[in-house]
Amino acid sequence: MFVTYGMEAVLTRKEQIEKTATALFKSKGYAATSMRDLANALGIEAASIYSHIRSKEEILQRVCFKMADEFFDALDAAESMESTATVRLQRAIAAHVQVLTQNTEASAVFLHEWRHLSEPLHSNFLALRDKYEARFREIIHEGIQRGEFTVPDEKFAVLTILSALNWIHTWYKPEGKMTPTEIAENLSEMLLNGLRS
CATH class of the missing domain: 1.10.357.10 (Tetracycline Repressor, domain 2)
Known part of the structure; x- marks a missing residue:
């Protein structure tokens, strides 16, 4: 789902995580992508990702x-x-x-x-x-x-x-x-x- 503000569509944090992870999985491969890689790409702490996804x-x-x-x-x-x-x-x-x-x-x-x-x-x-x-x-x-x-x-x-x-x-x-x-x-x-x- 996404939240709309006026005419803008803003991805939820879970969607941002999924979108960024998908790009990393494509470029690095699933096995070579770590949660730390994902956190760095998102600019957040790795621990905070787990409040949105299990794994x-x-x-x-x-x-x-x-x-x-x-x-x-x-x-x-x-x-x-x-x-x-x-x-x-x-x-x-x-x-x-x-x-x-x-x-x-x-x-x-x-x-x-x-x-x-x-x-x-x-x-x-x-x-x-x-x-x-x-x-x-x-x-x-x-x-x-x-x-x-x-x-x-x-x-x-x-x-x-x-x-x-x-x-x-x-x-x-x-x-x-x-x-x-x-x-x-x-x-x-x-x-x-x-x-x-």
Whole structure:
């Protein structure tokens, strides 16, 4: 939540901690980031952080599962209208790109630092990832059945698509040449050309 003063939106202390920690997790890695690093970046005493969060892992958990929710919500919206498998896959790719580019720091943490989650969170996260990938496989399977795609292995096709998309956070810049929509359109064109019959 945030507090508003006039037209200004001010992050709560917990949100400031999460935002700063996310940036540190991306730049240094979760394991190499200490609570002292976080306190120094925030300009506060390390002990005072614990009045807002229980642990470093709580922040990682919040980032990873919040991002997972955003990916599923975007995919649900993308698939809300009936269409061909080709159009559904284009929309799914666009939805994935939009989430990745909204917050590249959180995207990087979501994609690379989830491995540091302890159980049962680690297993829960993997289950969500499998469920998300299965949604893409369903689209491709439907495309094969309808004669839209020629794919020897559905899982390999999905991993290829998601691998291509998941590098975006490393090079995307809001001020860059292409908007997220243009990136999605270009990637869809290149990726789908390899799937079509």
